[in-house]
Amino acid sequence: MSHEAVRVDPDMEYLTPGVVDLEQMFWTGLGATYTHCNQVWPNLYIGDKKTALEKPGLVEMGVTHIINAAEGTWNNVSTEMIHSLFLVNPSGDIFLEKHWKSVVSRSVCDYFLEAREKALDPEDVPPVISTPHHYLISIYRDKLFFLSVIQTEVPPLFVIEFLHRVAEMIQDYFGECSETVIKDNVVMVYELLEEMLDNGFPLATESNVLKEMIRPPTILRSVVNTLTGSSNVGDKLPTGQLSTIPWRRAGVKYTNNEAYFDVVEEIDAILDRTGTTVFAEIQGVVEACVKLSGMPDLTLSFMNPRLLDDVSFHPCVRYKRWESERVLSFIPPDGNFTLMTYHVNAQNLVAIPVYVKHSINFFESGSGGRLDLTVGPKQTMGKTVEGVLVTVHMPKTVLSVSLNATQGSYTYDNATKVLVWDIGKLNPQKLPNLRGSLSLQTGAPKPEENPSLNIDLKIQQLAISGLKVNRLDMFGEKYKPFKGVKYITKAGKFQVRM
Amino acid sequence: MEWANQLCENRQFGSKMTDSKYFTTTKKGEIFELKAELNSDKKEKKKEAVKKVIASMTVGKDVSALFPDVVNCMQTDNLELKKLVYLYLMNYAKSQPDMAIMAVNTFVKDCEDPNPLIRALAVRTMGCIRVDKITEYLCEPLRKCLKDEDPYVRKTAAVCVAKLHDINAQLVEDQGFLDTLKDLISDSNPMVVANAVAALSEIAESHPNSNLLDLNPQSINKLLTALNECTEWGQIFILDCLANYAPRDDRESQSICERVTPRLSHANSAVVLSAVKVLMKFMEMLPKDLDYYGTLLKKLAPPLVTLLSAEPELQYVALRNINLIVQKRPEILKHEMKVFFVKYNDPIYVKLEKLDIMIRLASQANIAQVLAELKEYATEVDVDFVRKAVRAIGRCAIKVEQSAERCVSTLLDLIQTKVNYVVQEAIVVIKDIFRKYPNKYESVIATLCENLDSLDEPEARAAMIWIVGEYAERIDNADELLESFLEGFHDESTQVQLQLLTAIVKLFLKKPTETQELVQQVLSLATQDSDNPDLRDRGYIYWRLLSTDPVAAKEVVLAEKPLISEETDLIEPTLLEELICHIGTLASVYHKPPSAFVEGSRGVMHKRLPARTGSGESTESPDVGTIAGGSGTETAPSIIPSQGDLLGDLLNLDLAPPTTTGPPPPTSGMQMGGMDLLGGGLDSLMGDESEPLGGDIGGSAAMGAGFGAVPAVMPASLNAPMGGGLGDLFDLGGGVGMPLGAYIPPKTVWLPAMKAKGLEISGTFARRAGVIQMELTLTNKAMSVMTDFAIQFNRNSFGLAPAGPLQVLSPLSPNQTIEVSLPLSTVGPVMKMEPLNNLQVAVKNNIDVFYFSCQYPISMLFVEDGKMERQVFLATWKDIPNENESQFQIKDCHLNSDAASNKLQASNIFTIAKRTVEGQDMLYMSIKLSNGIWVLAELRVQTGNPNYTDLEISVKCRAPEVSQCVFQCCEAVLKN
Numbered sequence A: 001m002s003h004e005a006v007r008v009d010p011d012m013e014y015l016t017p018g019v020v021d022l023e024q025m026f027w028t029g030l031g032a033t034y035t036h037c038n039q040v041w042p043n044l045y046i047g048d049k050k051t052a053l054e055k056p057g058l059v060e061m062g063v064t065h066i067i068n069a070a071e072g073t074w075n076n077v078s079t080e081m082i083h084s085l086f087l088v089n090p091s092g093d094i095f096l097e098k099h100w101k102s103v104v105s106r107s108v109c110d111y112f113l114e115a116r117e118k119a120l121d122p123e124d125v126p127p128v129i130s131t132p133h134h135y136l137i138s139i140y141r142d143k144l145f146f147l148s149v150i151q152t153e154v155p156p157l158f159v160i161e162f163l164h165r166v167a168e169m170i171q172d173y174f175g176e177c178s179e180t181v182i183k184d185n186v187v188m189v190y191e192l193l194e195e196m197l198d199n200g201f202p203l204a205t206e207s208n209v210l211k212e213m214i215r216p217p218t219i220l221r222s223v224v225n226t227l228t229g230s231s232n233v234g235d236k237l238p239t240g241q242l243s244t245i246p247w248r249r250a251g252v253k254y255t256n257n258e259a260y261f262d263v264v265e266e267i268d269a270i271l272d273r274t275g276t277t278v279f280a281e282i283q284g285v286v287e288a289c290v291k292l293s294g295m296p297d298l299t300l301s302f303m304n305p306r307l308l309d310d311v312s313f314h315p316c317v318r319y320k321r322w323e324s325e326r327v328l329s330f331i332p333p334d335g336n337f338t339l340m341t342y343h344v345n346a347q348n349l350v351a352i353p354v355y356v357k358h359s360i361n362f363f364e365s366g367s368g369g370r371l372d373l374t375v376g377p378k379q380t381m382g383k384t385v386e387g388v389l390v391t392v393h394m395p396k397t398v399l400s401v402s403l404n405a406t407q408g409s410y411t412y413d414n415a416t417k418v419l420v421w422d423i424g425k426l427n428p429q430k431l432p433n434l435r436g437s438l439s440l441q442t443g444a445p446k447p448e449e450n451p452s453l454n455i456d457l458k459i460q461q462l463a464i465s466g467l468k469v470n471r472l473d474m475f476g477e478k479y480k481p482f483k484g485v486k487y488i489t490k491a492g493k494f495q496v497r498m
Numbered sequence B: 001m002e003w004a005n006q007l008c009e010n011r012q013f014g015s016k017m018t019d020s021k022y023f024t025t026t027k028k029g030e031i032f033e034l035k036a037e038l039n040s041d042k043k044e045k046k047k048e049a050v051k052k053v054i055a056s057m058t059v060g061k062d063v064s065a066l067f068p069d070v071v072n073c074m075q076t077d078n079l080e081l082k083k084l085v086y087l088y089l090m091n092y093a094k095s096q097p098d099m100a101i102m103a104v105n106t107f108v109k110d111c112e113d114p115n116p117l118i119r120a121l122a123v124r125t126m127g128c129i130r131v132d133k134i135t136e137y138l139c140e141p142l143r144k145c146l147k148d149e150d151p152y153v154r155k156t157a158a159v160c161v162a163k164l165h166d167i168n169a170q171l172v173e174d175q176g177f178l179d180t181l182k183d184l185i186s187d188s189n190p191m192v193v194a195n196a197v198a199a200l201s202e203i204a205e206s207h208p209n210s211n212l213l214d215l216n217p218q219s220i221n222k223l224l225t226a227l228n229e230c231t232e233w234g235q236i237f238i239l240d241c242l243a244n245y246a247p248r249d250d251r252e253s254q255s256i257c258e259r260v261t262p263r264l265s266h267a268n269s270a271v272v273l274s275a276v277k278v279l280m281k282f283m284e285m286l287p288k289d290l291d292y293y294g295t296l297l298k299k300l301a302p303p304l305v306t307l308l309s310a311e312p313e314l315q316y317v318a319l320r321n322i323n324l325i326v327q328k329r330p331e332i333l334k335h336e337m338k339v340f341f342v343k344y345n346d347p348i349y350v351k352l353e354k355l356d357i358m359i360r361l362a363s364q365a366n367i368a369q370v371l372a373e374l375k376e377y378a379t380e381v382d383v384d385f386v387r388k389a390v391r392a393i394g395r396c397a398i399k400v401e402q403s404a405e406r407c408v409s410t411l412l413d414l415i416q417t418k419v420n421y422v423v424q425e426a427i428v429v430i431k432d433i434f435r436k437y438p439n440k441y442e443s444v445i446a447t448l449c450e451n452l453d454s455l456d457e458p459e460a461r462a463a464m465i466w467i468v469g470e471y472a473e474r475i476d477n478a479d480e481l482l483e484s485f486l487e488g489f490h491d492e493s494t495q496v497q498l499q500l501l502t503a504i505v506k507l508f509l510k511k512p513t514e515t516q517e518l519v520q521q522v523l524s525l526a527t528q529d530s531d532n533p534d535l536r537d538r539g540y541i542y543w544r545l546l547s548t549d550p551v552a553a554k555e556v557v558l559a560e561k562p563l564i565s566e567e568t569d570l571i572e573p574t575l576l577e578e579l580i581c582h583i584g585t586l587a588s589v590y591h592k593p594p595s596a597f598v599e600g601s602r603g604v605m606h607k608r609l610p611a612r613t614g615s616g617e618s619t620e621s622p623d624v625g626t627i628a629g630g631s632g633t634e635t636a637p638s639i640i641p642s643q644g645d646l647l648g649d650l651l652n653l654d655l656a657p658p659t660t661t662g663p664p665p666p667t668s669g670m671q672m673g674g675m676d677l678l679g680g681g682l683d684s685l686m687g688d689e690s691e692p693l694g695g696d697i698g699g700s701a702a703m704g705a706g707f708g709a710v711p712a713v714m715p716a717s718l719n720a721p722m723g724g725g726l727g728d729l730f731d732l733g734g735g736v737g738m739p740l741g742a743y744i745p746p747k748t749v750w751l752p753a754m755k756a757k758g759l760e761i762s763g764t765f766a767r768r769a770g771v772i773q774m775e776l777t778l779t780n781k782a783m784s785v786m787t788d789f790a791i792q793f794n795r796n797s798f799g800l801a802p803a804g805p806l807q808v809l810s811p812l813s814p815n816q817t818i819e820v821s822l823p824l825s826t827v828g829p830v831m832k833m834e835p836l837n838n839l840q841v842a843v844k845n846n847i848d849v850f851y852f853s854c855q856y857p858i859s860m861l862f863v864e865d866g867k868m869e870r871q872v873f874l875a876t877w878k879d880i881p882n883e884n885e886s887q888f889q890i891k892d893c894h895l896n897s898d899a900a901s902n903k904l905q906a907s908n909i910f911t912i913a914k915r916t917v918e919g920q921d922m923l924y925m926s927i928k929l930s931n932g933i934w935v936l937a938e939l940r941v942q943t944g945n946p947n948y949t950d951l952e953i954s955v956k957c958r959a960p961e962v963s964q965c966v967f968q969c970c971e972a973v974l975k976n
Helices: A019-028 A049-053 A055-061 A106-118 A156-174 A179-184 A186-196 A207-213 A219-228 A319-325 B019-023 B030-038 B043-058 B064-072 B079-095 B097-110 B116-128 B132-146 B151-167 B169-174 B177-184 B190-206 B217-229 B232-242 B250-265 B269-283 B291-307 B312-328 B348-361 B367-377 B383-399 B401-417 B420-436 B442-450 B458-470 B478-486 B494-510 B516-527 B533-548 B550-557 B573-580 B586-590 B645-651 B668-686 B701-713 B720-737 B870-879 B897-906 B961-975
Strands: A037-041 A044-047 A084-088 A094-099 A128-130 A135-141 A144-150 A258-271 A277-291 A297-302 A310-313 A327-330 A335-344 A354-362 A368-377 A385-393 A398-405 A409-413 A418-424 A433-440 A452-460 A469-475 A482-497 B748-751 B759-768 B771-780 B790-793 B817-825 B838-844 B849-855 B885-890 B910-917 B920-928 B934-942 B951-957
Touching: A044 A049, A049 A055, A055 B870, A084 A106, A094 A106, A094 A179, A094 A186, A094 B043, A106 A128, A106 A135, A106 A144, A128 B586, A135 A156, A135 B312, A144 A156, A156 A179, A156 A186, A156 A207, A156 B232, A156 B269, A156 B312, A179 A186, A186 A207, A186 B043, A186 B079, A207 A335, A258 A469, A310 A319, A310 B250, A310 B291, A319 A327, A319 B250, A327 A335, A335 B291, A354 A385, A354 A433, A354 A452, A368 A385, A368 A398, A398 A409, A398 A418, A469 A482, B030 B043, B030 B064, B043 B064, B043 B079, B064 B079, B064 B097, B079 B097, B079 B116, B097 B116, B097 B132, B116 B132, B116 B151, B132 B151, B132 B169, B132 B177, B151 B169, B151 B177, B151 B190, B169 B177, B177 B190, B190 B217, B190 B232, B217 B232, B217 B250, B232 B250, B232 B269, B250 B269, B250 B291, B269 B291, B269 B312, B269 B573, B291 B312, B312 B348, B312 B573, B312 B586, B348 B367, B348 B383, B367 B383, B367 B401, B383 B401, B383 B420, B401 B420, B401 B442, B420 B442, B420 B458, B442 B458, B458 B478, B458 B494, B478 B494, B478 B516, B494 B516, B494 B533, B494 B550, B516 B533, B533 B550, B573 B586, B748 B849, B759 B849, B870 B910, B870 B920, B870 B934, B885 B961, B897 B910, B897 B920, B897 B934, B897 B961, B934 B961, B951 B961
Parallel strands: A258 A482
Antiparallel strands: A037 A044, A084 A094, A084 A144, A128 A135, A135 A144, A258 A277, A277 A335, A297 A327, A297 A469, A310 A335, A354 A368, A368 A433, A385 A418, A385 A452, A398 A433, A409 A418, A452 A482, B748 B759, B759 B771, B771 B817, B790 B838, B838 B849, B885 B951, B910 B920, B920 B934, B934 B951
8 A cells, every 4th residue: 555645734834945945045045054064954964074983973963874965976076167158038948058167967057047037137147056966146137037957166156247248249240149140140150159268267258359350240251151161250369359458350451430429328316206316327438449550549538537437448549648647548449449438427427317296196986096107308419308118017916098199109917017108209398298197907905016117218319428539549550540429328227216 | 329330240251151150950860970070172272171070079979989080180280270170179088098199290290380370379289288198299289389489388388387287296206387477477578477377276276285386475476577568368367366375574464465466457257356355365464554455445345346347247246245344344445335226127146135134234224214215125026036125124123223113113013014924024034133133122012923823834833932931921821822723743854843832831830720731731732643753852851840949940931042143154263264365256255265065186275365464574484482582491380471562453452242132142253253353463463374174173164164054053042942942951961970070280480470461370271070170260459440351262273262251240459369261162263283272362351351371281172072982992802003193101100000090981981801811901082072082902910010100091092192191191191
């Protein structure tokens, strides 16, 4: 007669946690202290190797039997930085794996997938997850998870930065970073990954160096390659690789020499109910597209460099010159690159370009409510605000909305409870308004939580911090380049509390 | 960039051209087909076939069966094909070691190729082939490549040494590759330097004691030069390596800081954080009054803020590290509160971290803003986040006294929302606020009681019950309320049951007349109807207490509770120091020392922040003796005079007991807080930064981790006051049954009055009823009154630490002498001392801080349960190697074996067996030290010959260092 399984009473207060929960507790719980041996149940201990080898201690505890649950491979510790990389799509399928040393079973990803299941949004998956023998460090980007497996103490930022670099490289090579594109170019991606990392050490992550090693696909080249059988793998050592300016290759030649700079600023802000700024800062970036022959040495100066609170530079920028003179002096990489990013967070300097008049009320009876939104320009320095998009995360019980927009159109997604109002250009004479009624699930109580409103916008020809490029000079080459600067302001994380 | 479209806009080329075609072969004989194609004569077909094989590999298909066919394609002048084959080789060589040998020749040949790219490719790939058999063939090519004329090849070869070391460490050492690698640190090319550093660091990790990365001012200079020129990844390796260097003095420290600071402006956040680590570490050595120190503090803030605008994953790691940084140096980010304000669309893991840091930064100056934000968060959607926000409000109240009132009213507002989980969370934190500010906010109890029915979480219910019990006299219907809970007693969780039991007993002691029935009911529920031992035992104790001596019961149950501290959530300082040294690593993300979770080859090296050393002072042999100006002698008691500005910092130490009205909380968190201030100071005297913990003494690293985390579990839990009371009770009970008469050495003068401005301290140590006591006699030989006594110990071999404050309640007037007994615990920080039983003590009074050191008899660490089973003794004795055995002689001891045994027993040295052989009594004894170390001893007493009065003793222990001390104790015990 077979034994019946012991039924666990679901109403019992103590539920045995699963392995993942236990680990989670082990790593994050304040209560758990690391000891060699723990009594986890009357007369049942979990201990480590040290405990198991000390017989007197065991006898003292009254241990009669030991079950060895240690995994054997642990001694084979590899000191590799990044052991393996898995690419995972949003539905949890692993569609590419790359191992830099030994092959790690993809079952290691189960821990990650479990965390993925638990998280409400893919964005909420914790970036560092520990498993018994590995750490999983992941990023979520372009709707894909880049999941790396590491085994030893490695700077996590190192890994995360590298993963972002991989994503950027794919974007750079193939124009977009998506599952389809990666699958279409799997061999090349594989070759690139091999080129980027050697034994866990990043090898070549500069786009121009990589492109000399492995040429990016073009229609022409793939046709030629198929016809002639030549390959798209460079057979010469990239020139920039070892010079003190690894970011630039030698012998660049253009018929039209041009250098363009985009100053792009994003406003991160939180406004409270009354429209007062709770917090605001500007994240700026200077993107460059430089197509200049030879070895040009550029100097870019600003009218008001003291505005910037913190800066970080592309490695090409000479830091000393910036420290002493506040000018950007550099030999540029060829093509597109990010010259610098900066940060302005002095509150008074941050102009808020739009205001929102909003009211949202739910009836006490709980059957529904009313919404009224008006958006208008504020400190825009005389420029037009375009691409205005308002996103409202509604309370969970809002079933549907019936609204009327004086400008633009709106959509309401009942699954995500997100109301999106696409306004477009803001006309100061005729302010756009969205109003109407909200209906709640029948029987649902009046929602407690306050919805939050996010704004997207764009202002051309304006850097909202007031940053202005003064001049750009070129040394080291004879020709006269064509130069251009453009300013754009966008909303970053621009949030209005309702 | 809008007008400048990508050079290679290439999304749309026909599907025929893409690699997805490699996935379409799903027919049966796929492998077979591939095999045929691989062996084709046509180059192009071959290449296509290899590509198909690689494609299968990337999606996890096993194509190892094709090994020989793929390897056959290796000898080609087509670089792409070669690379593809190499890719394949790396993946499968291990599973086909015999076949892999086929590839050796090609590697050797390729390493001589005129094209450096091919040479480098070959050396790189062969390092990835983890097959023992072929590694030795690779040594020669590798040696050549390490000296190659092309830096690209050298740099690749440097990494290959690390790979090879991982496969066969001995081989690498025998072949002298390590020396070659060290030479590469001086290479002219910065990329080669960076890779050599990376490779050496990696190898050094598996040899914790080797001196591979011999960092000296010259090599540091080379590294700093290379730092400016090498790639971002190389910079990370170099910075991490720099962080392990111990600068000689503050000047060197400053110059390194100056050269590292530009890295804070790097676009790569990993470089930034590694630079922050170096700066945080070296800053420790700079004098605080230095201008540069202030400049550096200012420079650190902006890059940390910038990290928070990066991708969320980077933000998360940055926030975990910032959490450490604000604990260590709150001044850096004290003005940057706003950047930690939570945005609606931050991922939850970022939100929770930001909240934590907001509380750490909360101060009187910004509390209004913080509270407004927290209140905002309490209405958000995400339940976990809301809960944590409510809790944060409570923590603010406890942290910033001035804000307590506002916090309480905010919490009351939140309770009015009637959102269930908000109310429950608010009640839990209000309970803590009551414990911090007694007799201030009890007026809100009525409001809380209104919500009694909506509480369904054990923690909230327990909190509410605690409040009702604690303030029973102010709540008219307290008995009704508690009675209502009692109805469902069996369905409650243990937490609630325990709390209910205590609350009703409190109520009974306050209003005995009306509640007799209630208390009987709960006692019987707890003792008779429950099978939970905790509950039962607590019930019995109350019962006994109430029935024997209600007055005593009142004293125990209604004892004044220690105030809870705001600091309970802080990381213990020694751990914090260690974590600061690990900024940017996994340890910093988990807030655990690496030794607690990274196992394997890495040794248990504890990193500590460097101590501040002035450039004028010598650090060549920085032991106590030299700094004490030669006056310190080897023997105890030695005095460490406070001289020069080196001790200047120490004098300002805040050793004062916490300024609280009740007895200070005996949480170890508090103790350790004080401890480390002093510990760090004394360390700088000791100067010995790198000495790892003795593996045997005081437990391993893991034990250290245990200590580190202890304070974290100490925050004012509901049970704390009760637990304390019960603890005392048990101790008393235990004390009566214990045999008294353990050997106590006579008091000796530890601190002569002339060295301590009139304070004379003499003392001894005793173990009474299982509690270690430091017994002190304080004599005031000065002219003025002494007050405000406090005591701290430096870290010591067995983790001795005061278990309570020094109880000198009344001021000590001139010529007055008092006796004080200070209970000691053994859960303090551990550091091996020389001699082992040395203890460095600092005593403070209103006049000054004084330092002295003394030696304690190790016998006071012998625990009461040190009696080993015979069988175990036998096994252990055999198990301990003979070289751990030491022999000693005790001369002129007129004791027979029974008398000796009795004497020893009184000091917890237990005789397990006795044997008489040829006129000799052999006593076998066991001792257990408080840290779990067992010491076994054999004592030989001559019985036949009355003239022969020497005893012989052999001591065996896994930690032979303690033998000498143990012997000294035995001698002292037997002779007294």
